[in-house]
Amino acid sequence: MPLVGIYIACASLLCILAMVADLLHGLRNRKLWFPCIVDLNAKFGSVWFMCTMMANMLPSLATMNTKELVTNVIALGVLVITLVVNICIQINTGILFYSVDDADVLVATPVYTYLKGTFLQSIIYAVAYVVPLLMLLIIYACSSLAILKSKEILESKYQSAHQTTLMDQELQQPGRVLTVEKLKQHVSNYWIMAGTGSPQFMTACSATTSASGVICALTSVLLILFMIVDLGNLMDYSSDYKWSMSLIYIIQSIGVILGTIAPVARCFAALSFKLSVKWIWKQLKVYKVESYWTQKLYDWKQSSIHFPSRSRKCKIVIHHLKILSLSICIGFQKTIVVACKIIAVIPILITMIPVFFVICVSYCLGCRTCLKAMFSASSIVLGQNPEQLENDRDLRQYVLQLQDDIEFAEKTLKGISKSVNHLIRKSEKQQPKNLMKLLAESRGFEGVERIDSHHVPPLLSEEYLNCWSLPLVTLTSIAMSLPNIQKKKVDCLLNGVSEGLVYVKLVEETLNATDNHVSIQKAAKTLWVEVEVYHKWLGHKLPKPKPKVNTPGYILQWLRDTAKNKANEVESQDDNSRYKFICANSMYRITETIMLSYHENIDEVSQDELLAQLSSMIADILAACLTNLPQVIAMKCHENAIEKREASVQAAAQLLGETTQIINSLQVRELPSLNPDELAFIDKWCAYLKNPFP
Known part of the structure; x- marks a missing residue:
């Protein structure tokens, strides 16, 4: 059994390292929605560790297609429900609060002795263990329904912006007209389209993601409190796993604390992504549920289904049951979204407290100059600087959002634009x-x-x-x-x-x-x-x-x-x-x-x-x-699959940086009088050079 305990500890350690790798990868690539590369492979011994894993994996839902979403959510639901039932049985039987010593005597740890056999004991553990797990499962299902419709909306807006880009007459000219500067602008446009229209970016800015981060933070607080209360018995476990139980407990506790960093940081990153006065005010209107949260359910409600029976009465009953069940699901979905928005307000309030504190201190000290400078800086962060808006109005037409009435944060837009320029400059140092x-x-x-x-x-x-x-x-x-x-x-x-x-x-x-x-x-x-x-x-x-x-x-x-x-x-x-x-x-x-x-x-x-x-x-x-490199770079900017667009544009930016000098050196040459599509084939070149024509 100690060997089994070591295996569980090692598996938990690998999951911790994977979550830390996700965090470092997101920070290094300036993707604050922390792209998740972790997958759920096994049942973990700690429920709170499971909650942390679920909160970290939430953005990965956006990278799945419809079948993958359904399969993964159902599999996760089966696992979570199994864990919940297992925990409830342990709470009901009392086995969760005791360990066997000498095969006969039940020994209770101090924290459990006080609550032994009380109703309060069951309530505390039911809330502490079961509720966060079920809430995250519900958030998963809620987010999956929104993701399905959100992708359709973003895809429609992407295609519209893509057609706008293709209407540029300069991009319809032969490849030699695509200078390095125009290619940089072209890549930057698609970089903004791919970045703001990324499913993971969209999920990171959602209320459900913020709510999952808050829940994850609460589980970490509960874990720390339980560790403080039960610190004296941390290394005293009388179980068949022996000393390996302490190893599991320590590693998974570290995993819960470290795994909380990314979900919590994602909450505050979402504020910087779309931070504006209008956006904050809209978030505070928690009662408003956007259509994309429930549109998929409405579509299913209005769709027709195949009836196995030819009986008219059976068809009526089945139809009414479908409408009733989906109506209940729509109401439940709206309730969950409102609840998540209420929870998501917590990071906003936490963020605004220091701002108001500085304002009060500055006003009390009479530092009007400092106060004026702070408001000026805030207006830039909140996207209210008219000059900056005027300078970046061309880039804003490539921003993809689910809600058109919310102005995208100026700081985020500039950050996305700078990131692609940074990538190109970095790639320019790798010339062949x-x-x-x-x-x-x-x-x-x-x-x-x-x-x-x-x-x-x-x-x-x-x-x-x-x-x-x-x-x-x-x-x-x-x-x-x-x-x-x-x-x-x-x-x-x-x-x-x-x-x-x-x-x-x-x-x-x-x-x-x-x-x-x-x-x-x-x-x-x-x-x-x-x-x-x-x-x-x-x-x-x-x-x-x-x-x-x-x-x-x-x-x-x-x-x-x-x-x-x-x-x-x-x-x-x-x-x-x-x-x-x-x-x-x-x-x-x-x-x-x-x-x-x-x-x-x-x-x-x-x-x-x-x-x-x-x-x-x-x-x-x-x-x-x-x-033909300019044409290749321009084509690589566009990718049909929404999940692969960011990687495709990134490859185009790297290719542009690596070949900048080559493109500049070749653009001074006179190309054959061939159609742009024919320049890509060596046989067309050979035929023209042997028999040139006007």
Whole structure:
């Protein structure tokens, strides 16, 4: 049994560490709704510890879809009800207040002896243990109903703001018009949309979340009081768990106290999110219940249901029962919301007490100047500064709120805007230096044209498609096959291509998502692992060990013939065979094209000259591909799934910061006269560069 007790203590400790990790993650990323990464996996020995866990997990409800919400709330309800029934049985039987010593004698601790056998004893423990647990379960169900409708409202407003952004004529121009400054503004707009329209942000600002924080704080106070009263018997447990019971009690008590930090901080953070005079006044009107709290129940009430019986009387009875039950649920939901609003007023009052205290002290001391300055600062915090409102009116159109009549706090809006700028500046310090050195060798886009020749037929008669990454991997393989090149030069090229392929893959995944292109991209990705890690091409070592002749012509012929033999070996149509054929076909066409470009003078070229040509072609292909980065960043800002929008915009902001210098360097170049959608395909570039048209 002590081993079981140690297991419970370790499980509790892991949950504590997870809650602390959530808290630190939220503080570090300036997300004061403390995004929850904790999941409920087991029954904890302490009911108050369970309450703390539930209060910490409440924001995670907003990240679930309808099925997940229903499943998790039902599972949590079964667990909580089981715990409540278990506690009630223990209270009724009295086993909760006693421990067995020597298998015969019931020994009561001092705190229990005073209340032994009294009605007050049962009431105190029923309230202290059962009520917080049931209240949090009810809050979970209440919040889930509101989340379902709130997501629909936020989604509608997001789509409206998204269409407004798309109406910007500058975003309808080719990618080269999207300068870094305009991209920063674009990312900032979507950052505000994703941040204010985040389900977790919405849940953090709700009355139910504030109420759960207050309940969590009360459980911590009760725990501390019980610990003080029963301090003398903390290490005296006569149970089968022996000394491990004390370990469980101590760890879970620490967990309750530490776990209270995030829910309580979330209450006060909600004040700073939407703090304004109008918002505080609306919160004080606890009797008003917004429609999104009960709209889902009204929708169910008005919907039709399938009747299993054909009897008209049965249908009438079932219909009336449905209306009656949902009417009761609506009334109960409104009651819970009002109760939560009353509880949520507590943090507001606590926050306002210091303000009024400072005002009274300042007035009594005659510090009118200080008082005036304080009111001036308060007006800024409360969003009442007209100049600031005028400066940020463009950003406010991207703020998504459930209630349009509540003005979003100025301080919060500026904080959200600063956070994305901070992320971009931080990412700017992570510029891909090797890639930028490689791009410096590019002066145009001629290398895109030189990788493929119409005079070289494909190995098979099927239509040949290409992608950006496959020629890059193939050209790098050719460069690595040159035996007389300094290792430093090859490593520099390899590092540049490695950094470049990260962004090339983003372009392909975002703009080249057709089935045919995806299969080629997968082949290039698999081949690159072999080339970069093992310095091999389809199983052949690069460079070739002990070549008979070290001339570029011999090396290119060896690669061409090897590729042709590999393609001829392909018989089956499985994925592995198709991968080998795609790679072999690319190597065959590129090596043959390079040899044709020298008109049988390839052996007169040195390996350093061939490496320079290969590096130039690689740089040109990378430059052509990366001209699509602005379009990729703009597209990554928009995400259809509401739960993934914040992560998508964050990735776009990081990408913008990392590629700022690359975008600036490529925007001075003249792009081909292609449609914006065609700039994402290398085949379109090749066709245009071979036969340019006005």
